[in-house]
Amino acid sequence: MTDRRRTDPLTGEVIEDPPIRPFADWLREQANGKTHNELGEALWDLIARVEETRKKGTLALTITVEPMPKxxxxxxxxxxxxxxKLPEFKRDASVAYVDRNGNLSRNNPRQPTLTGLRDASAPESTTIREAQ
Structure with a gap:
C-alpha cells in the first residue's frame, strides 16, 4: 500500500503510517448494524438464485462520505x-397474432374457423370384448 501520513487536528502531531481500523469493524456499526445484516441477507439471496438459475448476479455496496454541514x-x-441484481429465470415465450382491431390473439385471424366439428373419440364407458 501507499505510505500514509495524518496530522492530529488537536495537537498538530504528524502520524506516520497510522493504524487503520478494519473495514469489517466499521461495517458492523454502520446504520446500527443494518447495513451489515442487509448485506448478509442479500448475499444469501444472490447465492441461492445463482444456484437455481446457473446465471451470474451482482451485489454492490456504495459508500458515500460527506462533511456534516456547519x-x-x-x-x-x-x-x-x-x-x-439477481439473475432472472428463463421465461417461456408465446406466439400471438394481431387481430383486425390491433389486439393480441392466440388464434390466427387469417385462418378460417372450422365449424361443425365434434369429438370422435370413444366414450370412456365403452369396453372391448375379448375374443372367445
Whole structure:
C-alpha cells in the first residue's frame, strides 16, 4: 500500500503510517448494524438464485462520505446504498397474432374457423370384448 501520513487536528502531531481500523469493524456499526445484516441477507439471496438459475448476479455496496454541514470538518456523514441484481429465470415465450382491431390473439385471424366439428373419440364407458 501507499505510505500514509495524518496530522492530529488537536495537537498538530504528524502520524506516520497510522493504524487503520478494519473495514469489517466499521461495517458492523454502520446504520446500527443494518447495513451489515442487509448485506448478509442479500448475499444469501444472490447465492441461492445463482444456484437455481446457473446465471451470474451482482451485489454492490456504495459508500458515500460527506462533511456534516456547519461542522468544523471532523464530523462526517456516511451513507450507503446496497444494489442487488439477481439473475432472472428463463421465461417461456408465446406466439400471438394481431387481430383486425390491433389486439393480441392466440388464434390466427387469417385462418378460417372450422365449424361443425365434434369429438370422435370413444366414450370412456365403452369396453372391448375379448375374443372367445
Amino acid at each position: 461542522s468544523d470538518g471532523n464530523v462526517l456523514v456516511i451513507s450507503d446504498n446496497i444494489q442487488l
